[in-house]
Amino acid sequence: LAKTTQPISMDSYEGQEVNITCSHNNIATNDYITWYQQFPSQGPRFIIQGYKTKVTNEVASLFIPADRKSSTLSLPRVSLSDTAVYYCLVGDMDLSGAGSYQLTFGKGTKLSVIP
Amino acid sequence: DGGITQSPKYLFRKEGQNVTLSCEQNLNHDAMYWYRQDPGQGLRLIYYSQIVNDFQKGDIAEGYSVSREKKESFPLTVTSAQKNPTAFYLCASSSGSSRGSFEQFFGPGTRLTVL
Numbered sequence: 327l328a329k330t331t332q333p334i335s336m337d338s339y340e341g342q343e344v345n346i347t348c349s350h351n352n353i354a355t356n357d358y359i360t361w362y363q364q365f366p367s368q369g370p371r372f373i374i375q376g377y378k379t380k381v382t383n384e385v386a387s388l389f390i391p392a393d394r395k396s397s398t399l400s401l402p403r404v405s406l407s408d409t410a411v412y413y414c415l416v417g418d419m420d421l422s423g424a425g426s427y428q429l430t431f432g433k434g435t436k437l438s439v440i441p
Numbered sequence: 442d443g444g445i446t447q448s449p450k451y452l453f454r455k456e457g458q459n460v461t462l463s464c465e466q467n468l469n470h471d472a473m474y475w476y477r478q479d480p481g482q483g484l485r486l487i488y489y490s491q492i493v494n495d496f497q498k499g500d501i502a503e504g505y506s507v508s509r510e511k512k513e514s515f516p517l518t519v520t521s522a523q524k525n526p527t528a529f530y531l532c533a534s535s536s537g538s539s540r541g542s543f544e545q546f547f548g549p550g551t552r553l554t555v556l
Contacts (some may be wrong), residue, residue, distance in 0.1 A: 371546025431484035
């Protein structure tokens, strides 16, 4: 089971780009990298997912180097509403395969956006 | 309006009582999950279900039970055997159909307090 390491907290000013890096040295061949955002007293919300190289959607980019031992979530021009906890998950979610759930949420990175 | 609903939002129980948390989804998802979150911590998996009438234990299943009689419903019972049940409980679902479809959709959560 791949374990992830993220910074516990980060601060950023409004309008800046924020990069949150996640280390996952033991990532397996079938593992995907997924990021979630969670506001207090709410369920997490899916942000982005990738396997290798770069993935971009309307809210974020995910950069994954060739060795896949780390990944970086990039949030462009953050606003106060981006203050939340961000979770990096690594796992194989092919439930039709081995049948064992391989996805663990760590403690996440608490991002505080400052006016 | 598709999504996941959990009820109740807040729940209080006395020590020694069993309590059942409701989770319903109308997303036609095959897989459903229950997580527990303690203050300042990440999510820990309690149980998950890939299909109707089948479920597997997660990392912290002791003191909990589930059923999956219908595709739309995945209730969680917190039994009196659970020694520290006060927590925020989150239900999620995913299509669970193909490799790489990792997006989980979360409900609003139920905050359980044992008095």
